[in-house]
Amino acid sequence: MTKNLEAKIEEGLIDFHLDKTSHVVTCDAGLRLEDFEKRLNKEGFTGAYWNFKSSKKTLAKLLEDRESNIYFIRYNGLEELCVGGRFRSPLSSEPFDIKVAPRAATGSDLRRVLIGSKGLMGGFSKVTLKVYPLPEKISWFLIEFDKEQEAVQAFKQIYLLWIRPLYVSFLRQSPIKLKKPLLKNKVYLALRLSSLEEIVQSEQKTLQRLFKDKNIQAVSEKNTINSLDQALMNQKSFDEFTSYLGEFFQYNNHPEAIQAESDLRKFLEG
Amino acid sequence: MIIESPQLSESFLDQVEKIVGPSYTSSKKLDRLNYARDSWFRETIKAKYAKTNHFADIIVWPANRDQVQSLVKLALLEKIPVVPYGAGSGVCGGVVPVKGGMIIDMKRMNRLIHLDKENGIVEAEAGILSMHLEDQLQRQGFTLGHFPSSIICASLGGCLAARSAGQLSSRYGKIEDMTLEMEVVTGRAEVVQTRNTNNRDGIDLNQIFLGSEGTLCLITKAKLRVYPLPKERIFQAVRMKDMETSIEAMRRFTQTGLKPSVVRLYDELDTFMLLSSKTKDHTHKKEKKKSEGFLAELKELGKFKAVRKALTFPRLLNAASKFIPNGCATVYVLEGEKEMIRREQKILMDICGSLGAEDLGDQPAYHWYQNRYRISYNSSPAFYTGNLIDTIEVAISWNKLNELYEAMVKAVSPHALIMAHLSHVYTDGGSLYFTFLAPLKGVRSGQKVYDKIWNKAMATCNKIGAVISHHHGIGRLKAKFMQEEWGTGGLDLYRRLKEYYDPHAIMNPGKLIQEKEDIAQAS
Numbered sequence: 001m002t003k004n005l006e007a008k009i010e011e012g013l014i015d016f017h018l019d020k021t022s023h024v025v026t027c028d029a030g031l032r033l034e035d036f037e038k039r040l041n042k043e044g045f046t047g048a049y050w051n052f053k054s055s056k057k058t059l060a061k062l063l064e065d066r067e068s069n070i071y072f073i074r075y076n077g078l079e080e081l082c083v084g085g086r087f088r089s090p091l092s093s094e095p096f097d098i099k100v101a102p103r104a105a106t107g108s109d110l111r112r113v114l115i116g117s118k119g120l121m122g123g124f125s126k127v128t129l130k131v132y133p134l135p136e137k138i139s140w141f142l143i144e145f146d147k148e149q150e151a152v153q154a155f156k157q158i159y160l161l162w163i164r165p166l167y168v169s170f171l172r173q174s175p176i177k178l179k180k181p182l183l184k185n186k187v188y189l190a191l192r193l194s195s196l197e198e199i200v201q202s203e204q205k206t207l208q209r210l211f212k213d214k215n216i217q218a219v220s221e222k223n224t225i226n227s228l229d230q231a232l233m234n235q236k237s238f239d240e241f242t243s244y245l246g247e248f249f250q251y252n253n254h255p256e257a258i259q260a261e262s263d264l265r266k267f268l269e270g
Numbered sequence: 271m272i273i274e275s276p277q278l279s280e281s282f283l284d285q286v287e288k289i290v291g292p293s294y295t296s297s298k299k300l301d302r303l304n305y306a307r308d309s310w311f312r313e314t315i316k317a318k319y320a321k322t323n324h325f326a327d328i329i330v331w332p333a334n335r336d337q338v339q340s341l342v343k344l345a346l347l348e349k350i351p352v353v354p355y356g357a358g359s360g361v362c363g364g365v366v367p368v369k370g371g372m373i374i375d376m377k378r379m380n381r382l383i384h385l386d387k388e389n390g391i392v393e394a395e396a397g398i399l400s401m402h403l404e405d406q407l408q409r410q411g412f413t414l415g416h417f418p419s420s421i422i423c424a425s426l427g428g429c430l431a432a433r434s435a436g437q438l439s440s441r442y443g444k445i446e447d448m449t450l451e452m453e454v455v456t457g458r459a460e461v462v463q464t465r466n467t468n469n470r471d472g473i474d475l476n477q478i479f480l481g482s483e484g485t486l487c488l489i490t491k492a493k494l495r496v497y498p499l500p501k502e503r504i505f506q507a508v509r510m511k512d513m514e515t516s517i518e519a520m521r522r523f524t525q526t527g528l529k530p531s532v533v534r535l536y537d538e539l540d541t542f543m544l545l546s547s548k549t550k551d552h553t554h555k556k557e558k559k560k561s562e563g564f565l566a567e568l569k570e571l572g573k574f575k576a577v578r579k580a581l582t583f584p585r586l587l588n589a590a591s592k593f594i595p596n597g598c599a600t601v602y603v604l605e606g607e608k609e610m611i612r613r614e615q616k617i618l619m620d621i622c623g624s625l626g627a628e629d630l631g632d633q634p635a636y637h638w639y640q641n642r643y644r645i646s647y648n649s650s651p652a653f654y655t656g657n658l659i660d661t662i663e664v665a666i667s668w669n670k671l672n673e674l675y676e677a678m679v680k681a682v683s684p685h686a687l688i689m690a691h692l693s694h695v696y697t698d699g700g701s702l703y704f705t706f707l708a709p710l711k712g713v714r715s716g717q718k719v720y721d722k723i724w725n726k727a728m729a730t731c732n733k734i735g736a737v738i739s740h741h742h743g744i745g746r747l748k749a750k751f752m753q754e755e756w757g758t759g760g761l762d763l764y765r766r767l768k769e770y771y772d773p774h775a776i777m778n779p780g781k782l783i784q785e786k787e788d789i790a791q792a793s
Contacts, residue, residue: 023698109481132527161498161606202613
């Protein structure tokens with residue numbers, strides 16, 4: 001974050017209000033993602049959102065396009081992280097505020113209809129987003145499989161048992177030195193666990209029990225964690241693993257659904 | 271009460287019969303009377319005094335999506351209002367046929383279509399009862415995790431249309447969190463298939479139709495996330511000195527990122543009801559039958575003349591309830607893998623202990639769990655012993671929860687006995703659920719008191735910034751408050767969607783928002 005921006009926030013020229021009780025931040029939607037995250041980190045929090053390609057984009061733009069979150073397995077996407085804001089729409093006679101509340105049953109969820117509409121319905125000028133404390137403990141957990149499909153099956157099982165890693169990837173033979181060396185012709189399901197220390201420990205224990213017949217290892221040394229972060233947390237790795245999850249998350253592109261969205265878009269544009 | 275003859279042409283009725291078959295349509299007065307309301311209390315007061323005044327002209331029971339589509343096409347041609355009907359458990363008047371027309375009851379569309387065990391996804395028709403769906407899933411080792419207290423009389427479609435929440439929402443989320451895809455028939459008589467757009471681009475049609483309360487479409491089927499049944503469950507109750515401290519403990523625990531399935535905090539009066547019914551539960555069998563939750567207690571209380579008389583001085587009664595020396599109880603249910611929930615329990619008790627909590631053990635939580643569906647059904651006996659009873663569920667962020675609680679109690683206290691619990695929590699806030707009770711003295715005065723309470727409660731919510739509904743929906747009850755809830759800009763946006771999906775305004779008129787003609791009619 002540039003000093004200039006920091007000063008502007010301090011002087012109140014850029015709105016940035018962190019509510020540490022409710023774990024939400026309200027700020028100008030024109031803030032860039034990387035600045036937003038750095039500012040939160042300074043306060044001991046994270047926005048729980050990152051996108052490898054879009055760190056320089058503004059929050060408004062990210063919401064407009066509903067750009068994917070690499071941490072979605074644990075924290076969901078922007079549609080869940082954004083809990084309110086001020087919206088300006090060409091379809092409305094005046095800007096309006098979306099109340100900040102965890103959930104509502106007040107008709108269609110306008111907030112979630114606006115997110116991802118690619119500007120068709122307007123854009124956020126101010127936004128309220130959930131934030132999370134920086135994790136107390138980070139660890140990688142590796143499980144060995146013969147094939148990618150088996151690793152994906154294991155991931156589904158883990159997800160349905162409510163273990164939600166921050167990030168998941170395949171790991172294959174790598175120069176990174178690990179306690180147990182990785183074997184050739186094997187693929188490893190790499191789960192990045194992060195939370196309170198006690199929670200990470202209990203997740204590890206559960207995983208050890210679930211996969212006791214497999215070759216497994218937990219990685220807790222800082223340097224090795226950093227090496228694994230560098231090796232695995234990138235667009236290619238993210239795309240590869242998520243490409244296996246279409247069926248699980250029902251990422252179906254039904255032609256009828258695409259058509260229905262397109263028809264609505266045409267009507268609203270007209 | 272006069273039920274006039276149906277105002278539909280013979281040819282319309284004939285065509286309806288052709289679509290669904292003669293056995294699945296009715297214009298009988300008895301059916302029209304039975305379908306004149308849901309469980310909205312204001313309409314219940316009217317029904318008690320034989321003042322029901324809105325009747326559908328015809329009720330139909332389609333068997334499949336094509337029949338639903340044909341019925342909407344027909345209604346569209348003749349500009350006949352269409353009111354979708356699930357199981358009638360709504361509490362906001364969402365199915366009251368204010369302009370007559372055709373009620374489409376979805377109950378015959380009640381199949382669990384497919385359970386994908388590998389991916390944890392169920393596909394079901396909208397008319398299936400929530401309890402039947404859950405039973406079928408549990409028989410196969412799965413759960414939807416959606417347990418509204420109306421589970422035995424709420425349809426899946428109704429839950430989707432009103433953004434329902436179950437008692438285990440803190441873990442499984444609300445129904446909108448579980449929904450992946452939907453199929454609907456819009457007011458244009460078109461079938462629309464939606465897709466899951468979470469964490470990727472596209473207009474989220476799910477979020478347009480969820481909560482639309484039949485004003486845009488009829489929901490015909492949906493795909494939802496399901497989970498394997500939990501292996502273990504831990505029950506835990508604690509007591510703290512007051513609401514503020516208890517809210518703080520819940521907040522800290524929720525913000526650890528853990529997902530307890532049940533978190534329910536009771537205020538002083540509600541705690542008194544919870545703990546006294548629990549105590550009786552462990553005395554002897556005769557008393558156990560009597561004690562089925564706090565509403566049963568209210569019913570018992572309502573029978574006593576002195577207490578009924580005291581209800582005419584609600585402010586005094588509310589003030590007195592604050593001096594009940596029992597503090598505030600919270601029940602927690604943790605479920606999942608053994609190692610994980612034991613660790614969760616330790617974290618929970620560490621947090622509660624640091625705030626001075628008393629460990630009440632597992633019994634109050636277990637007792638609540640065992641009796642969790644009974645509570646809501648005790649409102650009827652309370653009503654028939656001469657009490658006006660209803661609930662208000664609102665939501666807000668953590669920093670304003672206690673302020674909201676105190677302001678709501680203050681606003682309603684002059685008119686009714688009021689108590690509350692906090693039972694749906696998220697990292698950023700939660701939902702307060704208020705129950706109020708006042709003596710019912712006739713249809714006009716009953717409605718007057720009822721309206722006054724709701725007006726004051728909703729004004730309080732708006733002032734503090736809470737959303738006016740967390741999971742009951744809007745229906746007819748709260749439509750007049752939507753101008754303030756969404757603002758003109760929000761309403762404009764919704765009206766554009768309405769213009770597209772229901773261009774002739776045939777879908778469930780008079781619900782969700784108040785149009786100018788509704789305001790004129792009401793005045």
